[in-house]
Amino acid sequence: MIGYLLVQPELKIDWTKMPTYNTIMAVAAGVGLVLVVWFGRKLLRGDPMEHVDGWALAFGVLGALLALTGLHMTLTWPLAGQGFPFDNIIFGEPSLAFGAMLLAAALYLWKRWTPPQGAADRREHVARVAGPISLFAFAMGLACFGIAAAGWTYTLFAAPPQEPISGAFADMPMLEATFISGLYVLVGIGAVVFPFALRARGGPAATVTGVCWLVAGVVFALFGALNYFTHIGLIVNTM
Template identity: 55%
Template sequence: MVIDWSVTQVYNTIMAVATGVALLLIIRFGKHLRREKIGQLEGWAIGFAVPGFILTITGAHMSLTWPLAQIGFPFDDIIFGEPSLAFGVLLLAAAVLLWRKSNQFISQGVNVKNSMDVSKLLKEELPALLKPMSYFAAAMGLGLIFIAIAGVTYQLFAAPPEEPISGAFADYPWVEAIFISGLYAITGLGALLFPLILKIKPKPSLIAIVKWCWLIAGVLFVVFGAMNYFTHIGLVVNTME
């Protein structure tokens, strides 16, 4: 197998890492907020903005130019590009909200270095602030679930034999299809339930489901994305003209 790498770009490595880190940051943020130890909001805003920026620019480029179509995988431009773009914009929106809330607290005379005071105020205001954009998150979560169904139905995501590690399962496409589809499905389930936990007294069971969905998905996205830095470099080396 020979691929002309001059006509395409493959960067779902950094997309996966950024997605995983962002999911874990959301879980961490919620944990700190619940314990009233949220700390400096500017730090959290930048923390969300970094993966948000990466996912927005890479997702937008992939969604608008379809680079993977040049090497025979046009469906991957939809699967990786559009969810990354959507998640990136949502993260940037969250970053702007947190940054503005920090400035607002300062102007109101709130001691922003007092984690308990900031956490109590955020607990009251954040659900209402996040509720409008949570509906788009839920809609994209439903989209992720259907991507997972498509992945299993058409046995997508199988790596070519030239790719190290993942390529060992090239003759068993259902293995990677189930793994990646499952990853998309649990991420989507968490997003689909997200609006339901933005209540004054959300059900603990729903919070637990969202938490574990995104915790598992976050860890797997980071590990798989990091591993792909080796496997994708190997694929390029093994398929260069």
């Protein structure tokens, strides 16, 4: 969603100065979170995983989408054209970080994956490989908490009345601020707990991470899909 707007009924936006593509970013991020949970569950259950080409392809596709769009948004700030520079940080930088990690996972699975035979040995192997990058995931989890706090503090994420569906709640800006900030909190909790889940090789920490990322992933994907309609409608109504 575009950040909070103080709008009038005759709102007009020059969309050539504010390209918006956080629709595909939300869908890719949501599906990526779901796939990470699915992959982790297979590892913890000891399911056969000798052939991981499909996982490498999935992580690679989603990682490329998130890294490219996140990098462009991070470096060029396209949403600053008409007064929303904070949205470039909120959407661009987390997408870039998650996309880079998915690309790294895809490359590893494609080139270096040699799973041990036993389930316990496999968990040990993955924990050792993913341990260092989990510190970055932990730090980005803290960043998600910062984004959520900013959303609540400054009442971000509210849609203008010209946007279909979401715009019906334009007079309740805290509603959507709470909704999106809540999703960032879920992602943040999962990311902060992730290193402990690796260290414990599963257990309650893995359950917390899995539930948080699964719920947030499903909601992000569905919300991003919905935004294909709502954002198109906003463009039509304001161009």
